[in-house]
Amino acid sequence: MLRIRFHGRGGQGTKIASRLVGTAAFLDGLYAQDFPLYGAERRGAPITAFTRISREPILERGVISEPDILIIMDETLLDDPMAMPLTGLKEDGVIFLNTTHSPAEAKNRYKIKAQIITLDITKIGIDTLGKPILSTLAGGVASKIAGIREDSLKKAIEKELSEIITDSELIKKNIEASLYCFNIIKPVEVKTSEITHKGSTVISVPFEAASISTPSVNTAGNIPLRKTGNWRTFKPIFNYELCNKCMICVARCPDGCIAVRNERGFPSIDYDNCKGCLICIDECPVHAIEKVREVHTW
């Protein structure tokens, strides 16, 4: 059995990527199972999805804690204590990382020992689809690593995308981009063992007083400490020559990242927390905000 775990951010297409591999494996005549983990469903938040493929019926369910293949669709997740995408990767497992770095640079930078494949699929997405939506691209990469046939991948994309989008031109572009990724990745052999971690010993849970055992939190909230700036793929930048100070962007930013902080009365952005949703760009009536691609926020 191959266990594939996908890590991405809300809006990148993590769930669809895992589904594409599931459907492609199913069309290849294998047993397949896929499953997204929801929770914080918002644009930019870390998302995990799972695909299992096997020649025999699958007697597993739920999260994959020991993947054979890791598909990391957003490099910034490697530094995110909430995501921890490398956890549990099996010995001899394979990592795919969406990055501008080469495998050697990535290994060094993130102190990774496992076999690693890199490709800047965000750039491919922007160039071919016009948007950093990575579902079919990551699906193509994962299918190649998992040894799925090209034809099954193509059929899977047709099937899955036709259920969610009607634009046949966009589906065609997705197939092309996905197959491009599929073919650019060199075939790899995933030689992990079937032996999995057994889990730790069972204990007897002791009684604890209500001052400990009730579901209440006594410490101050720590949300302000959690910076969301590294969720960005694009950075919004003001052009004060055009801005007429209407303050629509201030009102529309869902995360309250825009405020007036300078004497001249222009709005400015808190880049530590701006998550790059680009709603401000859509809302600005005079197009005074533009976007630039960002690779590493910090």
Add this chain to the structure above:
Amino acid sequence: MVAKKEMLTGNSSAAWGVRLAEIDYIPAYPITPQTEIIETLAKWISDGVMDTRMVTMDSEHSMITAAGAASATGVRAFTATSSQGLLYGFEMLYTVAGWRVPLVMVNVSRGLSAPITLEPDHNDILSARDSGFLQIHCETCQEVLDSILIAYRLAEDERVLLPVLVNMDGFHLSFTREPVEIPDIEDVRRFLPTYNPKHAFFKASQPMAQGIAVLGGPIYSYFKYQMHLACMKGLEVYKEISKEFEKVFHRSYDTVEKYMTDDADYILIMTNSFSTLGKAAVKRARERGIKIGLLKLRLLRPFPEEDLKNAIKGCKAVAVLDQNIGVGKGGILYPEIASTIYNEQKRPVLLSFIGGLGGKNISESEFDFIFDNMIKAAETGKAPAPQLLYTETEWNEMEKLKKMAGKPIFW
């Protein structure tokens, strides 16, 4: 059209069951992780592939009332909910069952608040065990689709005429896709013909009062006990129906499913989607030479006492893994199974485990812990105290979280 196989989530499998059963009326109210069922059906209705009336309601209480009332007019009705939603409509479960109408409802199991969670355990569905609804519990997405078809046959049978709840686990089934065979509509029509109500319906020419008030114990006792008898009749009716189902669709669903139990010395009893994990553990233990099997309870109401007794006959130890907790007593299914075998001449030692609360994973070592305990209990003839499945690693993580939450408090 012939049967086709597709990757479906538990929720879309439920929606397919409803579509194939050609339902007339669906009142709906959203709750995670059930909402996808209703969304899928709503899309099919708006696309014109389903000829069904859907109405969004203001709460689960109204929703179950509307669904039951529609059933009482003689149409085929469906609705679905989960967890807090089931509890919010709880009053109406007893009422609708008392009307003796063949409503089918899906519950997507999710642990009950507080603390609040989205992941599954079975306190929600088991709270409805005495309501008069029959209950079918599912392990796979295929079972969800098939059980809905079986549920309508069962509910609409003249000998039963009680509503049915079909249960699946949130996340582990509801959002998990696996290959599911979607039956051909002609086959479904053969198996599940149009509902032809004979006791509860509305016709202008034939007025009737339903769900009447009774004052006086003997009258009330009579009706309640008739419900119980009808529900118990459901056992033989279920067996007939599942045989017919097998003839048409070549998949068989007994009241209980036996996995490697035939020559087993030890049997683990489970329900729902975590049974898959139990089966994997049993398979591994068999490879090590332990004669163990798994018994999955599918029909929980009526309770399949005879089938259960027969399945565990001759084995040395039985462990019940309850994915629920009756606070102040322990596992909910354990006493049901204990009472089933209490009067048997020769009975196995019966062990109680609670695991998978709020969707907590049950690891290999936790299953091995159960198996070791069964072997020891069979040797000594003594059952250990009921045990929660919880590992040292999980405890250590919990300790860290408690610290983060500022516990303990020192004054």
